[in-house]
Amino acid sequence: MRIILMGPPGAGKGTQAKVVAERLSIPAISTGDIFRANVSDGTPLGVEAQRYMDAGEYVPDEVTNAMVRDRIAEADARGGFLLDGYPRTVAQVHELDTMLEATGDSVDAVVVLTVDGDEVVQRLLQRAETEGRADDTEDVIRHRQEVYAEQTAPLVEVYGDRGLVREVDGMGEVDEVSERIFAVLDRDGTGAR
Ligand code: AMP
Numbered sequence: 001m002r003i004i005l006m007g008p009p010g011a012g013k014g015t016q017a018k019v020v021a022e023r024l025s026i027p028a029i030s031t032g033d034i035f036r037a038n039v040s041d042g043t044p045l046g047v048e049a050q051r052y053m054d055a056g057e058y059v060p061d062e063v064t065n066a067m068v069r070d071r072i073a074e075a076d077a078r079g080g081f082l083l084d085g086y087p088r089t090v091a092q093v094h095e096l097d098t099m100l101e102a103t104g105d106s107v108d109a110v111v112v113l114t115v116d117g118d119e120v121v122q123r124l125l126q127r128a129e130t131e132g133r134a135d136d137t138e139d140v141i142r143h144r145q146e147v148y149a150e151q152t153a154p155l156v157e158v159y160g161d162r163g164l165v166r167e168v169d170g171m172g173e174v175d176e177v178s179e180r181i182f183a184v185l186d187r188d189g190t191g192a193r
Helices: 013-024 031-041 044-055 061-072 090-102 117-131 138-152 154-161 174-187
Strands: 002-006 028-030 081-084 109-114 165-169
Touching: 002 013, 002 154, 013 028, 013 081, 013 109, 013 174, 028 031, 028 061, 031 044, 031 061, 031 081, 044 061, 044 138, 061 090, 090 154, 109 154, 109 174, 117 138, 138 154, 154 165, 165 174
Parallel strands: 002 081, 002 109, 028 081, 109 165
Antiparallel strands: none
């Protein structure tokens, strides 16, 4: 299974990605987590990415695409993966298509978590307190929502035209949301439940 998990910042993508990937025995690949690991290790990639992340902007496509290309070529991702936070731009969609075509693979489902805008900002402000992420200040949070609406929300239509979009209500308890995701994926024959 090759699954993409989408949703605005604060929709709970990271949490759900780990639960779903574990259930399906595939790696959860989070571009945000990979960038953050590089930032804390002080790698050249981290240095490059950090200024965009701190401002709530997207890291340039060339940088992000190259990173994903390397990651999905690793052995553990050969049989499938769940992408959390990628693709985020139309150009990234095309790049992912090219990467998968090279091995004759394709995306099986795009799960879109839907959430209430105000609730999401509250969740992120709470996360700012508990995790202390540099990009969780109120101004940056609002900017990230705008960037998502402009650059990433259009992907729902792109994948919708391919019949791949599965919208899931992202509000409620973590377990409830996971069950909803398993239910839609089960209809795609993943054996999630
Ligand atoms: P996330 O943890 O998914 O919220 O990502 C945190 C930050 O990493 C984003 O605000 C971007 O700056 C950067 N980032 C993560 N994924 C991507 C991507 N696919 N394209 C560009 N930037 C990304």
